[in-house]
Structures are given as C-alpha cells and as structure tokens.
Amino acid sequence: MAVYTDINEVELKDFLQAYDAGTLLSFKGIAEGVENSNFLLHTDRFPLILTLYEKRVDENDLPFYLGLMQHLAERGISCPLPLPRSDGALYGELCGRPAALISFLEGMWLRKSEAKHCRELGAALARMHIAGHDFDIRRENALSLKGWVDLWDKSAARADEVQPGLENEITDELALLEDRWPVDLPEGVIHADLFPDNVFFIGDELSGLIDFYFACNDFLAYDLAICLNAWCFEKDGAFNVTKARALIEGYQSVRPLNAAEIEALPLLARGSALRFFLTRLYDWLTTPEGALVVKKDPLEYLRYLRFHRSVKSAGEYGLS
Amino acid sequence: MAVYTDINEVELKDFLQAYDAGTLLSFKGIAEGVENSNFLLHTDRFPLILTLYEKRVDENDLPFYLGLMQHLAERGISCPLPLPRSDGALYGELCGRPAALISFLEGMWLRKSEAKHCRELGAALARMHIAGHDFDIRRENALSLKGWVDLWDKSAARADEVQPGLENEITDELALLEDRWPVDLPEGVIHADLFPDNVFFIGDELSGLIDFYFACNDFLAYDLAICLNAWCFEKDGAFNVTKARALIEGYQSVRPLNAAEIEALPLLARGSALRFFLTRLYDWLTTPEGALVVKKDPLEYLRYLRFHRSVKSAGEYGLS
Numbered sequence: 115m116a117v118y119t120d121i122n123e124v125e126l127k128d129f130l131q132a133y134d135a136g137t138l139l140s141f142k143g144i145a146e147g148v149e150n151s152n153f154l155l156h157t158d159r160f161p162l163i164l165t166l167y168e169k170r171v172d173e174n175d176l177p178f179y180l181g182l183m184q185h186l187a188e189r190g191i192s193c194p195l196p197l198p199r200s201d202g203a204l205y206g207e208l209c210g211r212p213a214a215l216i217s218f219l220e221g222m223w224l225r226k227s228e229a230k231h232c233r234e235l236g237a238a239l240a241r242m243h244i245a246g247h248d249f250d251i252r253r254e255n256a257l258s259l260k261g262w263v264d265l266w267d268k269s270a271a272r273a274d275e276v277q278p279g280l281e282n283e284i285t286d287e288l289a290l291l292e293d294r295w296p297v298d299l300p301e302g303v304i305h306a307d308l309f310p311d312n313v314f315f316i317g318d319e320l321s322g323l324i325d326f327y328f329a330c331n332d333f334l335a336y337d338l339a340i341c342l343n344a345w346c347f348e349k350d351g352a353f354n355v356t357k358a359r360a361l362i363e364g365y366q367s368v369r370p371l372n373a374a375e376i377e378a379l380p381l382l383a384r385g386s387a388l389r390f391f392l393t394r395l396y397d398w399l400t401t402p403e404g405a406l407v408v409k410k411d412p413l414e415y416l417r418y419l420r421f422h423r424s425v426k427s428a429g430e431y432g433l434s
Numbered sequence: 435m436a437v438y439t440d441i442n443e444v445e446l447k448d449f450l451q452a453y454d455a456g457t458l459l460s461f462k463g464i465a466e467g468v469e470n471s472n473f474l475l476h477t478d479r480f481p482l483i484l485t486l487y488e489k490r491v492d493e494n495d496l497p498f499y500l501g502l503m504q505h506l507a508e509r510g511i512s513c514p515l516p517l518p519r520s521d522g523a524l525y526g527e528l529c530g531r532p533a534a535l536i537s538f539l540e541g542m543w544l545r546k547s548e549a550k551h552c553r554e555l556g557a558a559l560a561r562m563h564i565a566g567h568d569f570d571i572r573r574e575n576a577l578s579l580k581g582w583v584d585l586w587d588k589s590a591a592r593a594d595e596v597q598p599g600l601e602n603e604i605t606d607e608l609a610l611l612e613d614r615w616p617v618d619l620p621e622g623v624i625h626a627d628l629f630p631d632n633v634f635f636i637g638d639e640l641s642g643l644i645d646f647y648f649a650c651n652d653f654l655a656y657d658l659a660i661c662l663n664a665w666c667f668e669k670d671g672a673f674n675v676t677k678a679r680a681l682i683e684g685y686q687s688v689r690p691l692n693a694a695e696i697e698a699l700p701l702l703a704r705g706s707a708l709r710f711f712l713t714r715l716y717d718w719l720t721t722p723e724g725a726l727v728v729k730k731d732p733l734e735y736l737r738y739l740r741f742h743r744s745v746k747s748a749g750e751y752g753l754s
Binding site: 122123124138139140141142143144145146154156161219220221222224225226314316 | 544
C-alpha cells in the first residue's frame with residue numbers, strides 16, 4: 115500500500131493535456147501496489163487509473179508492459195488498457211516520473227478463494243497465453259535461473275540467520291535446478307506474478323487480470339506452476355489438491371499441456387517456489403526495521419519448495 | 435494518508451446488506467484523511483466513500499457529524515451525504531468499527547489558492563452557517579478555551595525545547611485570551627477545520643466542503659478566523675491581505691458580520707492560531723520518531739499568532 119509521489123491538480127491537468135480524456139473532476143491516491151504510485155481519476159467521461167512508475171520499474175521495460183496490456187486487451191483479455199496520448203505514446207511524464215493512464219477495471223480480489231475460482235483462473239491464464247502468442251516485443255525473465263543465482267549470491271552467507279541449515283539446502287537445490295531445468299518447453303509471454311491480489315472477480319466470475327509489471331517471456335507451464343504456489347496452499351501450509359486439480363483442468367480446457375510440460379510441472383513448481391523464496395529472503399535480510407513495507411515471510415515458500423521436492427509426478431497435483 | 439483497517443469483500447458485502455446501494459463492483463483503500471480509514475466503492479449504481487471511524491473519533495459524536503452532513507445537504511450545501519441504512523441508521527459496524535457510507539463528492543483541493551477562491555470559500559462558509567442554524571443536535575467545541583488550557587497543561591513544561599521563551603509567551607497569551615474572550619457573539623454550527631484540503635473545487639468553482647469531524651457549536655465568526663489562518667498566509671509567512679479581504683467580503687455577501695463580530699475578529703484569529711499551535715505542539719512533543727504521521731510544525735502557527743497580536747483592528751484584514 116503506497117503513494118510514493120504526491121501530485122497536484124496543476125501538474126495533473128498539464129499532463130492530461132496530451133490525452134483525450136475529458137475534464138478532470140477528482141483524483142485520489144489509492145493504497146494499492148507496492149512498486150508504483152497509483153491514483154484513481156474521475157473525468158466527466160470515465161474513471162481512470164493513473165500510475166507513476168517509481169524507481170523499481172525500469173522505464174526501458176514500459177513499452178513491453180504497456181504494449182502487452184494493449185495487445186491482450188485488443189484480443190479480448192480483460193486487463194487494464196493503457197489510454198494512448200494524442201501523439202500515440204502509451205506513457206508520458208509527471209513529477210519527473212514516467213506515468214500512464216490506464217482503464218479502471220471493476221472487480222475485487224478474493225481474500226478467500228475456492229476451487230471454482232482456481233478453475234476460472236486456469237482458463238483465464240491459458241487464454242492470456244494464447245492471446246500473447248503474437249506479441250512482438252520480448253522481455254527476458256530476470257527472475258529465472260540466472261537471477262536466482264544472483265539473488266542467492268547476495269543472501270547465502272546470511273541465510274542460516276533465518277533458519278539453520280538453509281545455506282546448504284538452497285545451494286543444493288539451486289545446483290539441482292540448474293542441472294535439470296527444462297530447455298525445450300513451449301514458450302511465450304507469461305504474467306509471472308498472478309497472485310490472488312492480481313486477479314479480480316465480480317461475484318464468482320473472473321473479471322480481469324492486473325499488474326503486468328513482472329510479465330516476461332518464459333515457459334508457459336512455469337506461469338501455471340507459479341499459480342500452483344500462489345493459489346493452492348492453505349494458510350496452515352497444506353496443499354489443496356482440489357484447487358490444484360481445478361486450476362490445471364481450467365487451464366487445459368483452453369490450452370492442453372503437452373507431455374513434456376506435464377512431466378516438468380513438479381520441477382517448475384520447485385523453481386517457482388525457490389524464486390519467491392529468494393526474493394523474500396533478500397528483502398527480509400535487506401529491508402530496514404521500521405520501513406513502511408510489510409516484510410513477507412520467506413519460510414512460507416521454503417515449505418512449498420519442500421512439498422514440491424516430495425512430489426513424484428504431476429499426478430499428485432490432481433492431474434488425471 | 436492512511437488506511438488503518440483492512441477489509442475484505444466478504445465482510446463488506448455483509449455490511450452492504452443493510453443498505454440499498456446496488457451490487458458491489460470494486461473497492462479500493464484511498465490515501466486520504468489522517469483520522470479514519472477511507473475506501474472508494476463502486477456499485478452498479480454509484481460511487482461511494484466508505485469511512486471506518488478509528489479510535490480518535492468518539493462514536494458518541496457520530497450522530498452529530500453524520501446528522502449535520504445530512505442536514506446541510508438537505509439544505510443545498512454541497513457536502514458528503516451519508517446514505518441511510520434500510521433501518522434508517524446513518525452508520526453501521528464493519529471490522530469492529532463504526533462505519534458509514536457517504537456520497538462521493540467530485541472536486542479537488544487547491545494546492546495553490548488565489549483570492550478568487552477565498553471569496554468562494556467565504557460565501558460557502560456563510561451559507562453553511564445559515565443552513566446549520568436549525569440543526570438540533572449540539573456539540574461543544576472541545577478545542578476552545580477549556581481545551582487549550584488542558585493541552586497547555588500537558589505541554590508547557592517542555593515548550594522551551596521547541597523555542598526558548600515559549601513557556602512564558604504562551605502562558606501570558608492564554609491568560610489574556612481567557613480574560614478577553616467574547617461571550618455574546620452569534621453562535622451556531624461551525625466547521626472548525628476548513629483548511630484547503632477540506633474544500634473541493636472544479637476549475638475555479640467551489641464544488642463542496644468535506645470532513646466535518648471537528649464540527650461543533652461555537653461563534654460563527656471564529657470559523658471565519660480559522661479560515662483567515664488556514665488560507666491567507668503565504669508559504670513565506672506573509673499575510674496576504676488581498677485574500678483576507680476576498681474571504682471576508684465573500685462571507686459578508688451572504689451573511690454580514692455585526693459590529694461585535696468585526697471588533698472581535700483579531701482576538702478570534704489569535705485564539706484560532708493558538709488552537710492549532712497547541713494541537714501541533716502537543717503532537718510534536720508526543721509523536722514518536724519514525725511514526726507514519728507527518729508532524730506539522732507548531733512554530734508556523736506561533737508566527738500567525740504573533741501577527742494577529744500586532745493587528746489593531748479588523749481593518750488590517752482588508753475590511754472596508
């Protein structure tokens with residue numbers, strides 16, 4: 115929850131000159147997103163989200179993120195649609211920061227999801243993968259194998275502060291994943307961060323996907339593995355195989371997995387668990403006490419990682 | 435800026451059962467207000483503000499605050515209108531806190547106001563005073579003379595930490611105000627906190643007054659004196675007499691001040707400056723370092739107080 119940059123109506127009206135967005139009636143900072151500053155604008159025509167990109171987002175990646183949202187929305191995926199400026203650009207500058215106007219998407223994220231929601235999610239994810247197929251900008255996944263090694267190099271020496279034995283366990287895990295990581299699975303644009311707070315529902319119906327600021331090119335099945343971690347563990351740490359089955363069935367109802375993807379799923383889930391473990395561990399070790407950000411427990415993802423290590427085949431995720 | 439209480443869609447839908455507000459489509463925490471938690475809701479019928487009252491607001495005062503907004507809105511004052519529940523109550527309970535649904539008011543507060551805005555403000559303030567005349571709930575001003583003495587008792591011993599000589603200066607000031615404070619000026623419901631961030635404009639037109647959570651019964655001219663302090667000093671500390679004249683002329687175009695009010699204006703302005711000095715001083719001395727709240731400088735209001743002390747008559751505020 116954050117508004118990092120405050121804006122005033124004079125600067126905002128000036129910024130809006132470049133858009134055909136109507137007359138500004140109100141704007142309010144909203145307490146969502148931890149990477150950027152977000153405002154809800156009302157004009158006499160429609161509500162809009164104004165996003166100011168703070169330093170954790172690389173401006174060079176904005177054509178990918180914003181272009182992808184436009185590409186997906188044009189293909190019927192319900193996601194935020196950037197409003198182009200009169201000169202065609204998808205973002206401008208406000209208060210010295212890159213800033214974009216984006217359509218307001220109705221819906222709420224589920225604090226308590228059920229299997230039926232996971233089924234909806236799986237189908238929406240597969241539709242997104244298919245719609246992203248012909249998007250022509252590429253962005254490497256900075257948080258795949260190479261990124262994990264970099265993060266681990268910065269954290270390994272202090273890992274045993276968090277739990278004794280961690281340094282050896284994760285070093286071994288990383289070596290195994292480097293050795294066995296797949297090389298020939300179907301690739302494409304993935305969301306890479308499809309946690310519950312990035313999926314909106316109205317009632318039980320999925321109304322949209324948001325926050326494409328980790329999207330990149332990678333194995334499509336890796337995106338599904340991220341959702342297995344983000345959606346299918348209960349608060350007590352138990353893996354809910356009913357949700358996992360619904361998620362995968364929903365996905366396959368739109369895009370069937372091939373044999374190699376199915377075989378790789380447990381390994382992809384280990385990698386995905388390691389990825390979130392490593393970023394959380396790094397933040398845990400480097401975020402000062404008393405900072406405004408809520409630190410997330412890395413050990414949650416260590417438990418998920420250990421679970422997937424025990425999985426012998428994708429059948430244990432409910433695949434029939 | 436704050437959202438103190440997080441809510442989820444299950445609790446919120448349950449809360450909305452008691453209202454005829456349509457189907458919930460989205461809700462977002464907004465970064466406004468320092469006393470309460472505020473959310474912007476969209477239903478299929480209209481946008482709404484949901485306010486959860488945190489502990490600094492006394493639940494016993496809610497019938498006054500919410501009833502006043504309803505009373506004023508019914509008399510044509512543009513202010514947030516509480517949506518009554520089906521049982522007629524103006525607030526319910528959500529997450530263990532009193533909570534109200536209030537109409538969304540379009541408009542933006544001015545970061546840079548001009549004399550013409552002060553004129554609009556003066557007229558709106560006078561209209562509010564007249565509309566509040568027959569409101570039948572009373573609330574004493576907890577931050578008048580008696581409240582100032584209480585605050586000063588808690589801060590006096592440490593005041594010289596902020597500026598040497600303050601203890602003597604404020605003790606003398608308080609004694610003088612206790613001695614000379616008016617007793618027979620026209621009274622009524624005052625807003626008591628009409629700073630720029632509580633006054634919305636669309637373009638140059640005043641679109642509404644918000645945040646009635648300091649409203650109370652007191653001298654009407656005291657409300658005008660609060661606005662003199664809140665609107666008519668420039669960032670460098672200079673008193674802008676053009677703004678003051680416009681503010682008072684705007685007020686008198688709707689409700690002319692009587693001779694006693696005009697004579698009392700410099701003293702009321704001293705009292706008002708002291709009131710904000712004392713609350714800021716208390717917060718300054720008691721808010722822990724590193725707290726989320728931005729501490730406001732009490733010395734700003736000491737300078738205002740000293741200015742008003744030098745004023746011989748209301749003519750110096752631009753009154754003709």
